Amino acid sequence: MRDNIFMIKNINYSNKNAFTFIELIIVVVIIAILFAMAQPNRRPPRASHREKACFSNLRVIQGAVEMYNMDVDSKNYMRTLDLDILVKAKYLKSLPNKPEESCIYMSYGDLSSDTESLVFCNYHGDVQQVRFKTNRID
Numbered sequence: 182m183r184d185n186i187f188m189i190k191n192i193n194y195s196n197k198n199a200f201t202f203i204e205l206i207i208v209v210v211i212i213a214i215l216f217a218m219a220q221p222n223r224r225p226p227r228a229s230h231r232e233k234a235c236f237s238n239l240r241v242i243q244g245a246v247e248m249y250n251m252d253v254d255s256k257n258y259m260r261t262l263d264l265d266i267l268v269k270a271k272y273l274k275s276l277p278n279k280p281e282e283s284c285i286y287m288s289y290g291d292l293s294s295d296t297e298s299l300v301f302c303n304y305h306g307d308v309q310q311v312r313f314k315t316n317r318i319d
């Protein structure tokens with residue numbers, strides 16, 4: 182009698198055409214893991230974006246150098262780029278984030294003079310040259 186009651190309530194799960202709940206969960210978890218792995222690589226920043234970020238850094242550094250040189254005595258002018266001094270004197274919040282590993286910020290000429298000096302990146306080049314070219318057209 183008792184066995185008969187269980188037999189009636191027992192639902193038949195042995196339908197071979199359907200997935201079990203566990204199989205569905207496993208598939209969903211695998212898809213989620215694959216999606217999570219692919220996420221950081223979906224949109225790598227383009228080279229032109231990294232170049233723009235680099236030029237943006239150069240403009241900030243150049244501005245910081247100019248502000249520094251306006252505030253100090255002429256004998257203490259920053260003539261070659263020293264990012265650590267700019268950070269220490271709080272003209273830069275922090276060392277700039279390099280958009281490329283090979284970006285190294287350097288200076289050419291005497292930074293305390295208005296002409297023929299510039300801050301540049303050894304990988305991307307410099308911004309002033311571009312600005313100079315556009316000035317010539319104007």
Ligand SMILES: [Zn+2]
Pocket residue numbers: 235281283284285302303304305306
């Ligand atoms: Zn660069």
